[in-house]
Amino acid sequence: MSLLQIDQLSVRFGATMALDSLSLAIAAGETLALVGESGSGKSTAALAIAGLLSHQATVTGTIRFDGQALTDWRGVRQGGIAMVFQDAMSALNPVHRIGAQVVEALRLPRAEQRVAAARFLDQVGLPQPERLVDAYPHELSGGMRQRVGIAIAVAQNPRLLIADEPTTALDVTIQAQILALLRDLKARLGLSLLLVTHDLGVVAETADRVAVLYAGCLMELAPAAALFTSPHHPYTQGLLEARPPFGTQAPMLAELVEIPGQLPRLDPPPAGCRFAARCDRADQRCRAEQPVLRPIADTLVACHHA
Amino acid sequence: MRRLGLGGWVGLSLVLAFVLIAIAAPWLYPGDPQDRVGRALIWPFEDPALPFGTDRLGRDLAAGIAHGTRVSLLVGFAAAAAAITIGVVVGSLAGYLGGLIDDALMRLTDTVQTIPGFVLALALVAVLGAGVGTVILAIAVSSWTGTARIVRAEVSSWRERDLVLACRAMGMGHGEILFRQILPNIAAPVIVLASVVVAVAILVESALSFLGFGDPSLISWGAMVAEGRGLLRRAWYVAAVPGAAIVVVVVAISLAGDALTRALDPRRG
Numbered sequence: 314m315s316l317l318q319i320d321q322l323s324v325r326f327g328a329t330m331a332l333d334s335l336s337l338a339i340a341a342g343e344t345l346a347l348v349g350e351s352g353s354g355k356s357t358a359a360l361a362i363a364g365l366l367s368h369q370a371t372v373t374g375t376i377r378f379d380g381q382a383l384t385d386w387r388g389v390r391q392g393g394i395a396m397v398f399q400d401a402m403s404a405l406n407p408v409h410r411i412g413a414q415v416v417e418a419l420r421l422p423r424a425e426q427r428v429a430a431a432r433f434l435d436q437v438g439l440p441q442p443e444r445l446v447d448a449y450p451h452e453l454s455g456g457m458r459q460r461v462g463i464a465i466a467v468a469q470n471p472r473l474l475i476a477d478e479p480t481t482a483l484d485v486t487i488q489a490q491i492l493a494l495l496r497d498l499k500a501r502l503g504l505s506l507l508l509v510t511h512d513l514g515v516v517a518e519t520a521d522r523v524a525v526l527y528a529g530c531l532m533e534l535a536p537a538a539a540l541f542t543s544p545h546h547p548y549t550q551g552l553l554e555a556r557p558p559f560g561t562q563a564p565m566l567a568e569l570v571e572i573p574g575q576l577p578r579l580d581p582p583p584a585g586c587r588f589a590a591r592c593d594r595a596d597q598r599c600r601a602e603q604p605v606l607r608p609i610a611d612t613l614v615a616c617h618h619a
Numbered sequence: 620m621r622r623l624g625l626g627g628w629v630g631l632s633l634v635l636a637f638v639l640i641a642i643a644a645p646w647l648y649p650g651d652p653q654d655r656v657g658r659a660l661i662w663p664f665e666d667p668a669l670p671f672g673t674d675r676l677g678r679d680l681a682a683g684i685a686h687g688t689r690v691s692l693l694v695g696f697a698a699a700a701a702a703i704t705i706g707v708v709v710g711s712l713a714g715y716l717g718g719l720i721d722d723a724l725m726r727l728t729d730t731v732q733t734i735p736g737f738v739l740a741l742a743l744v745a746v747l748g749a750g751v752g753t754v755i756l757a758i759a760v761s762s763w764t765g766t767a768r769i770v771r772a773e774v775s776s777w778r779e780r781d782l783v784l785a786c787r788a789m790g791m792g793h794g795e796i797l798f799r800q801i802l803p804n805i806a807a808p809v810i811v812l813a814s815v816v817v818a819v820a821i822l823v824e825s826a827l828s829f830l831g832f833g834d835p836s837l838i839s840w841g842a843m844v845a846e847g848r849g850l851l852r853r854a855w856y857v858a859a860v861p862g863a864a865i866v867v868v869v870v871a872i873s874l875a876g877d878a879l880t881r882a883l884d885p886r887r888g
Contacts, residue, residue: 365784396788404781408803418789462785469789 314380316341316505317362317473322374324357324366328580331357333529334374336606339473344499344506346520346537348513348552352576354529359475359509363396364388379472395471399478401458405450412446415464433464438494456487460494467498474499477509492519513556517541525549528576528587530603535612545609545619548572548588586617594618627878633871641688648682652838656682660854674846674857684864687840690833691868694755695821701759702820703813706766707802713767714774715797721771728767736761740823744832751834754827758820766812773805807880814876818869825865840865 315338324332332354339345347355360366362376364387372386378393398404406414412430421429427446434442437460450458459479466474476495480488496519499506508519516523516537523540525533525548533546544550551572574591577583586604589595598617606613623631640647655677656669663672663680671680713724731739743757774797777783786796824833825841833839840861847858 363788365787398781398785400781404785406782406800406804465785
């Protein structure tokens with residue numbers, strides 16, 4: 314049974330349709346990557362699952378976590394779902410010590426805080442955790458801060474960890490370390506991981522399955538390996554072609570194929586396929602009728618032509 | 620308290636000295652400071668018992684300064700505490716809640732800010748009658764707007780940070796997020812402002828009593844300057860001594876405020 318089951322989840326901000334009828338499931342112990350460009354609705358989906366949407370959002374659909382329907386869209390997901398943010402500097406409080414922040418959610422008596430905090434800092438691979446509990450966030454490097462962010466999430470004893478662009482603010486070498494840490498924690502603690510990212514390199518390294526979002530719609534849902542070898546949706550194909558090639562002799566710029574145009578306005582969203590205006594295979598039907606997800610091999614694709 | 624710097628030490632020591640004088644005034648100069656102690660217009664240092672000399676009516680200027688310190692500091696700190704409290708509450712509610720409440724509170728702030736502070740204080744004292752309480756109220760009502768604007772700007776920028784989401788994800792309530800997570804971060808600008816507001820409040824109190832709107836039953840530096848005004852040619856020290864006291868205390872408070880800001884901010888090593 315799935316740990317997280319999302320059915321027909323839609324989120325509107327006023328007239329803007331940020332997320333349109335998203336249905337997804339995450340199994341226990343699985344890593345699902347939510348991929349898309351800025352404005353695709355991937356962060357909105359993550360915030361909806363975490364119960365962190367703002368009051369301007371109108372939400373419909375259902376999210377079941379561990380069989381229980383989450384009814385409150387702005388409620389705390391205590392004891393189940395924790396979140397790691399993109400910029401740890403902005404998620405940590407500069408005037409509070411690291412240790413106090415790590416165990417904040419546990420509401421421990423003061424005497425037990427240091428030991429507990431040091432244990433969580435150790436768990437995310439930070440050196441000298443006993444000393445770090447007394448440090449302030451500005452005394453740490455970016456990578457260490459993100460480890461602290463992960464320690465805060467782990468301290469909440471989650472079964473689903475949502476990581477919203479967890480490596481975007483970091484150097485490439487640190488990115489790899491953070492991804493390795495997430496993989497390691499997932500295996501050690503038996504977590505499920507929802508990885509929100511626009512970086513296909515991160516996806517390839519970490520994810521079991523990939524959901525590609527475009528303009529609020531799920532375009533393709535595939536096992537990670539299948540997505541990279543045989544993408545079905547024209548948008549996914551475009552995304553993969555737009556990646557800089559690695560290790561080729563050819564000059565980089567010549568190899569890059571961009572997807573022409575930009576995201577459509579979503580207030581209201583266009584009729585038909587959201588990607589039609591930028592797709593070279595689009596025809597009359599694409600512009601009139603919104604494609605539904607249909608299975609091709611072990612992939613789900615929303616395209617009339619796939 | 621590591622890095623106060625020379626100015627900080629000077630400022631803090633002077634503020635502490637004035638506080639001690641204010642506390643000790645009834646023991647240092649028992650009785651009414653308005654009583655005659657000797658001949659009129661004894662110059663400072665002429666008589667070792669009267670280091671600041673006497674005024675036109677033979678009253679001890681040193682006793683007046685000591686007792687006047689009580690009024691100046693009381694009004695300065697009480698008015699600043701009230702103004703900062705109003706400013707922090709208005710500013711943080713506006714910044715955190717946003718929307719209509721933000722608009723309403725900030726338009727109110729704009730309205731109060733367009734009225735010149737000293738004129739507003741003067742009008743309030745004129746209407747409500749002279750008295751220490753009235754003076755404090757008048758100064759507080761006319762000087763909370765700067766704090767409100769700065770606190771609002773700071774809080775609304777912190778509101779957008781992931782910190783707020785992270786805290787909510789941990790199950791913290793809005794009150795806890797605002798008061799325990801956000802407000803400690805903006806303590807530094809508020810402390811600087813507080814020192815400025817204290818200094819301005821002392822100046823406004825002096826100005827009000829100079830114009831005769833102070834508490835008539837209490838001796839005040841501003842009233843002492845007003846007394847000496849007519850004697851500037853014959854005995855300039857009668858106005859200069861309380862004037863110097865005002866300058867020194869205001870400068871000391873500003874220096875101390877600056878130094879505290881630097882010392883309290885954990886981000887500056």
